Amino acid sequence: MPPHARARVAGDKHPNRRPGTARRTGGLQHDNTRHTTRFTVVGNHLAQHGELSLLAIGLGVHLQSLPKGAPADIKTLAARFPEGATRIAAALRELEAHGYLRRERVRTPTGRIVTRTISCNQPAAARHRAPAVGEEPPRPAAREESTPHRPPREKRAPRKPLPAVPSPAYPAPALLEAATGLLAGLHRRDPRLLLSACDTAHLVPGVAAWLERDVAPAAVRRALTADLPPEGVRRPAALLAHRLAAQLPPPPPFRASAAAPPPVRHPWQDCDGCDRAFRAPRPGRCRDCRPDSQEAA
Known part of the structure; x- marks a missing residue:
């Protein structure tokens, strides 16, 4: 046995400590408790991303924690967080640029165009994953800020026909x-x-x-x-x-044409030449007994 106890080895000379490292007395400490309900698994590639802003990282974690179908548009997120629509839109663009977010335009059964937001927890795996049967490959969606949403044009109803109009009896x-x-x-x-x-x-x-x-x-x-x-x-x-x-006026009243005057009925006369009866306004000779000069007259 050694005659006396060994002196304590200095921290820098401890055999289990890597050379060149100093003991840290401060820094982050963890007091963790294992989650059993209501937790989200987030990769360090997002939580410790070297290029994303802190707002984008936090927003990406928030989106991964939301249930399927939850609203994730800029207006809803701006109402949820104090950063405002402009900063949230910029953070969404960061996530979209690094593959943590996709926004696609889809058509609903009613014909309306809506924006579908897709949160991706592992962008690298999603890029290399082959699309399933019947699934379209991921496509970058148009940005909401640069291309405003335009609803589909509704088909115009056929023009109502004009009301019927009267017609003339004789369309001359x-x-x-x-x-x-x-x-x-x-x-x-x-x-x-x-x-x-x-x-x-x-x-x-x-x-x-x-x-x-x-x-x-x-x-x-x-x-x-x-x-x-x-x-x-x-x-x-x-x-x-x-x-x-x-407002069609009634037809004009019927106007009967003026009746022709009845024929003149002269009294009977006895011809002075042949004693034959004939009608004439005054006594004289009949047509056969009249001289030619009188006929001409």
Whole structure:
């Protein structure tokens, strides 16, 4: 046995300490307890990333802890954290640039375009993983800040047909021409009544029916242009078609043509030459007994 106890070896000369290292008395210490519920496994490649900002790292951890289907748009995150929309958008761009986040545009069954946010806990593995059957390979999505969301164009409903208009009994060419000229000049009374060729062709028979009923062109023009809505005319042809049908005047009263005067019935006369009876206004000779000079007269 040694005659006395050995002196304690200095910390720098301890055989189990690597040369050149000094004992640290400060620094981070861990007081860990094993999680059994409500925990998220985060890789050190994210938690200790050398290029991501602290905000991006924290936001990446937060996104990995959210359940599937949770909202992860900029507006929702800005309402959750105090950093504001601008800084959160920049952090999302960092995560997207390093593969921890993907944003894709998808179409819902109703035809609406929405943005789907995909959080990736291991970007390196995701880049090398082959897509499953029926799965599309990951594609970089358009940035929300540079390309604003545009909803899909909805199909326009078919245009409602114009109301029916009356038709003339006898569509003479001159009558139809006068009706066309009347409609073509309505915009001079009111610029809102400028009609297309198709609308004019639909309205011409209605105007002709009015003219056929002895309505003066000026009266037809007043009936079509009076008391227009002050808020404007959305579809002038529909308004004019309604007025032509709803305000159609009755046909003019029947005018019997003047009766021809009844034939003159002269009294009977006895011919002075042959004593034959004939009708004449005064006594004299019949047609056979008259001299040629009297016939000519």
